Amino acid sequence: KGNQLSSLGRRATTKPDDTARSNDWFTTLGIANDFGDAGSLTTDFSVRTREVDSSYASSSWKNENHIVTSGITPKYTLEHKALGIPQTLILGLDLYHAADHILDGAMTGPNDTLNITKSSFGVYGQEELRLSDHLHLKASLRHEVARYIFDQLAQSQLKEKSNLSETVYDVGIVVPYGNDSSLYLDYSTSFRFPRGAAGTPRSSR
Helix, strand or coil, X not given: CHHHHXXXXXXXCCCCCCEEEEEEEEEEEEEEEECHHHXXXXXXEEEXXXXXXXXXXXXXXXXXXXXXXXXXXXXXXXXXXXXXXXEEEEEEXXXXXXEEEEEEEECCCCEEEEEEEEEEEEEEEEEEEEEECCEEEEEEEEEEEEEEEEEEEECCXXXXXXXXXXXXXXXXXXXEECCCEEEEEEXXXXXXXXXXXXXXXXXXX
16 A cells, blocks of 8 residues: 555556546525514425446446435524513424435446435424523424335346334523623434435434
């Protein structure tokens, strides 16, 4: 390894005929609705397309991935008072669907064909109480369900489904001080589903 680094440097390769190409497109549209004292609603729509072609001449192998991910994420925010205490309530949904079409195999032979789809639905809520200018309390809860479908078409045929679900929470204390500073004491749980088709890991918020 030391000799290769000395002779080739950090940007050269011992397998110059191996190649890879990727194209990535992403677009998002946001819509905001203000209902005055009744709160506000923001909704983001997103679509991402990613294409990856890899060719490994050194091992006579090739791989193609075509991934399309779409999402809708509405979030409702309400500033209100209860028992004279200013509060902020946030409620939201995260809806994502991803499809990955994969071709994989030897350059001179037939390819494996695999379609992987992932659909996920997440719902969450958060409440923050501002007890004083120097003491805030917050708590949040999130539940998410994900459904995976693995559909192998060639060389062998196999179709499997998997359903996963998780619930996480977060509680904390915020102590603002100065003009733009705060101290935080926070306890939270988290999770990460398999990336699946789109590489859209979900986590607690």
